[in-house]
Amino acid sequence: MLKVTNLHARVDDKAILTGLDLEIGAGEVHAIMGPNGSGKSTLANVLAGRDGYEVTEGTVEYDGQDLLALAPEERARRGVFLAFQYPVEIPGVNNAYLLKAALNAIRAHRGEPELDAFEFLALVKERMELMHMDESFLNRGVNEGFSGGEKKRNEILQMAILEPRLAVLDETDSGLDIDALKVVAAGVNSLRDPERAIVMVTHYQRLLDYIEPDYVHVLSGGRIVKTGDRTLALELEDRGYDWLREAASV
Amino acid sequence: MTTAPATRDQRRLSPAEASFAATWADRGPGNDGATALRARGFAAFEASGLPAGRREAWKYTSLRALARREFRPAGPVRAPRPEDLAALDIEGLDGLRAVFINGRLVPELSDLDGDDGLQIVPLSDALAERGHRALEIAGSIACVDTHPLAALNQAFVGDGVFIGVSPGAAPSRPLHLMFLSLDGGSPVAAHPRVVVDAAPESALVLIEHYTGRGEIRNLTNAVTELRLGHGAVVEHYRLQEEPATGFHIGGLHGWLERDARLISHNLHFGAALARLDVGVSLAEPGAEVVLNGLYLVDGKRHVDNHTRVDHLAPETRSDELYRGVVDDRGRAVFNGKAVVHPDAQKIEAHQSNRNLLLSREAEVDTKPELEIYADDVKCSHGATVGQLDRNALFYLLSRGISRKVARDMLTFAFAETVAVRIPLAAVRRRIEARIAGALPDARMIGHGVEDEA
Ligand SMILES: Nc1ncnc2c1ncn2[C@@H]1O[C@H](COP(=O)(O)OP(=O)(O)OP(=O)(O)O)[C@@H](O)[C@H]1O
Numbered sequence: 001m002l003k004v005t006n007l008h009a010r011v012d013d014k015a016i017l018t019g020l021d022l023e024i025g026a027g028e029v030h031a032i033m034g035p036n037g038s039g040k041s042t043l044a045n046v047l048a049g050r051d052g053y054e055v056t057e058g059t060v061e062y063d064g065q066d067l068l069a070l071a072p073e074e075r076a077r078r079g080v081f082l083a084f085q086y087p088v089e090i091p092g093v094n095n096a097y098l099l100k101a102a103l104n105a106i107r108a109h110r111g112e113p114e115l116d117a118f119e120f121l122a123l124v125k126e127r128m129e130l131m132h133m134d135e136s137f138l139n140r141g142v143n144e145g146f147s148g149g150e151k152k153r154n155e156i157l158q159m160a161i162l163e164p165r166l167a168v169l170d171e172t173d174s175g176l177d178i179d180a181l182k183v184v185a186a187g188v189n190s191l192r193d194p195e196r197a198i199v200m201v202t203h204y205q206r207l208l209d210y211i212e213p214d215y216v217h218v219l220s221g222g223r224i225v226k227t228g229d230r231t232l233a234l235e236l237e238d239r240g241y242d243w244l245r246e247a248a249s250v
Numbered sequence: 251m252t253t254a255p256a257t258r259d260q261r262r263l264s265p266a267e268a269s270f271a272a273t274w275a276d277r278g279p280g281n282d283g284a285t286a287l288r289a290r291g292f293a294a295f296e297a298s299g300l301p302a303g304r305r306e307a308w309k310y311t312s313l314r315a316l317a318r319r320e321f322r323p324a325g326p327v328r329a330p331r332p333e334d335l336a337a338l339d340i341e342g343l344d345g346l347r348a349v350f351i352n353g354r355l356v357p358e359l360s361d362l363d364g365d366d367g368l369q370i371v372p373l374s375d376a377l378a379e380r381g382h383r384a385l386e387i388a389g390s391i392a393c394v395d396t397h398p399l400a401a402l403n404q405a406f407v408g409d410g411v412f413i414g415v416s417p418g419a420a421p422s423r424p425l426h427l428m429f430l431s432l433d434g435g436s437p438v439a440a441h442p443r444v445v446v447d448a449a450p451e452s453a454l455v456l457i458e459h460y461t462g463r464g465e466i467r468n469l470t471n472a473v474t475e476l477r478l479g480h481g482a483v484v485e486h487y488r489l490q491e492e493p494a495t496g497f498h499i500g501g502l503h504g505w506l507e508r509d510a511r512l513i514s515h516n517l518h519f520g521a522a523l524a525r526l527d528v529g530v531s532l533a534e535p536g537a538e539v540v541l542n543g544l545y546l547v548d549g550k551r552h553v554d555n556h557t558r559v560d561h562l563a564p565e566t567r568s569d570e571l572y573r574g575v576v577d578d579r580g581r582a583v584f585n586g587k588a589v590v591h592p593d594a595q596k597i598e599a600h601q602s603n604r605n606l607l608l609s610r611e612a613e614v615d616t617k618p619e620l621e622i623y624a625d626d627v628k629c630s631h632g633a634t635v636g637q638l639d640r641n642a643l644f645y646l647l648s649r650g651i652s653r654k655v656a657r658d659m660l661t662f663a664f665a666e667t668v669a670v671r672i673p674l675a676a677v678r679r680r681i682e683a684r685i686a687g688a689l690p691d692a693r694m695i696g697h698g699v700e701d702e703a
């Protein structure tokens with residue numbers, strides 16, 4: 001589904017990704033771990049198409065297409081979804097309006113009719129229940145005054161409603177209490193699907209107890225320096241990253 | 251032939267000034283109670299002429315295009331058609347209505363039968379009545395020496411209304427003043443004046459609504475004076491939606507006594523050139539003014555808001571929030587001044603002006619000013635000019651929303667901050683529909699439907 005080859009990217013003239021390779025198939029769940037500042041969010045942003053990131057080398061193929069040639073909204077309509085590490089607050093636009101605008105844009109792209117108000121509300125309410133979110137969140141400004149954990153839950157709610165093909169979750173587990181982590185994990189697990197791929201960026205092995213990944217990658221110094229199964233996460237918990245950094249630099 | 255010494259009389263008049271002088275000469279000062287007012291207004295305008303860039307207050311706003319036009323006197327130039335009148339309605343607003351066409355009251359179209367305690371009288375009638383309150387208030391709050399266009403308005407004083415609210419009265423319906431500017435060949439200059447006398451402990455909701463039809467090239471030069479007795483509360487709206495070819499100049503001048511409260515919403519969506527001067531004097535302790543402003547400026551339009559609040563007494567409060575969205579080659583000017591006079595201790599004065607620039611050719615000049623001559627005061631002011639928040643824009647794009655819709659949503663969000671401060675639901679919905687532009691389901695975007703009054 002996704003094939004990243006020798007990706008180099010820079011921000012403000014600073015090279016951050018330095019030859020990253022990653023391949024993800026439909027139905028798979030991948031975890032990406034790695035030290036602070038190693039480039040995990042950069043990779044997520046490059047995939048989603050944020051401006052300011054300059055790809056200087058390499059390719060990204062998504063469903064056989066050149067992903068990098070597409071505008072961010074085009075990527076989203078084709079099923080790429082980024083759950084942000086720091087979701088933005090947009091006071092003045094309510095959550096329900098954003099969800100409806102996004103869902104209808106994506107449905108229009110798929111050639112599906114717009115949902116009417118009734119169908120939309122039914123869908124949203126069902127998914128909100130799944131995320132243990134109160135309906136009052138619908139009428140509030142997008143992320144406005146949401147607690148850190150509520151923002152993360154709201155990201156997964158959007159994912160549950162938009163039903164992407166490729167979801168990249170950037171530290172969705174950070175800032176969640178134990179109960180919220182279980183709720184979010186259950187939400188993500190319910191979206192596991194043979195047609196859908198999920199990439200989780202995380203610092204904590206605990207998330208992987210709830211959402212079992214097929215692969216674990218270590219991103220360090222702008223590259224994937226090691227790939228393994230979920231036992232790699234346990235090893236990292238034990239040993240940290242230093243041994244890999246040394247391995248990477250030889 | 252003799253050559254008189256060069257005096258200001260011989261300064262070359264612009265076509266506009268010459269047409270004002272000719273109209274004034276034709277009409278004469280009259281012989282009613284307004285005579286002295288007109289003469290004084292005309293003298294002040296003759297002395298100043300149309301303001302030019304030499305004046306600090308007109309540094310960024312040029313009246314050159316206006317000066318080049320010749321204007322004929324106020325009054326309907328043609329009979330209004332049903333579609334003209336439809337433009338006046340604000341959906342869902344149930345108010346008393348006074349319709350003015352090119353400045354002149356049209357009684358047949360108006361419904362002025364208010365409750366007890368509310369008096370609505372054509373201003374010319376009020377000024378003709380010996381001892382009427384209108385004679386006391388008109389010209390006493392809007393200063394002709396500092397506001398040349400208010401002087402011009404006063405030179406022609408007569409069109410407009412006097413609104414009196416009796417002590418303790420609170421009319422049940424808002425009063426909707428509809429000013430319709432119609433085209434009819436040569437440009438018309440209208441100088442309506444609204445004089446409000448809100449007696450102690452009274453309450454009034456007043457909407458001044460300026461619209462027009464067609465490619466008008468008219469000048470609306472409208473002055474409002476409000477006197478609020480102790481404890482009076484006036485909720486005031488000035489909704490300016492003139493066609494993008496017209497000139498709209500206005501003044502809003504208030505005098506507030508003990509514990510009076512004025513909430514004024516100044517909403518500019520139209521006119522090629524719009525300029526509004528707001529001047530509020532907080533004359534006695536406990537007086538409070540809230541100024542709420544919103545302007546959308548696109549095309550090659552120009553909108554200038556000048557506000558001045560004088561804290562003349564201790565324990566007075568002012569709170570001003572103006573926001574503007576400037577697109578295309580539009581230009582916006584904001585100048586907000588708060589003056590805290592000596593001995594006006596324990597006052598609060600807050601002011602904020604924020605501007606959203608949507609195009610590289612749009613321009614904003616903003617200047618908040620504080621002059622403080624007392625020491626125990628709480629003041630804040632700030633002004634910003636910025637672009638759409640890139641992070642928020644990316645957030646919306648990353649959800650599949652188109653760039654155009656994302657931009658409109660963020661623009662809406664920016665302007666909504668002002669719209670939510672509008673208590674009258676019918677007006678707020680109209681504003682929200684405007685700031686939502688082409689967005690679908692505009693009624694759902696901000697506060698959804700849960701807050702319908
Ligand atoms: N706009 C920018 N200008 C300069 N440097 C940037 C910019 N954005 C990111 N960086 C730098 O790029 C590097 C990688 O950042 P990135 O956010 O991808 O790290 P990360 O792996 O997600 O880290 P964390 O685990 O802390 O979230 C960091 O050193 C960061 O400071």
Ligand SMILES: [Mg+2]
Binds near residue numbers: 171
């Ligand atoms: Mg990160």
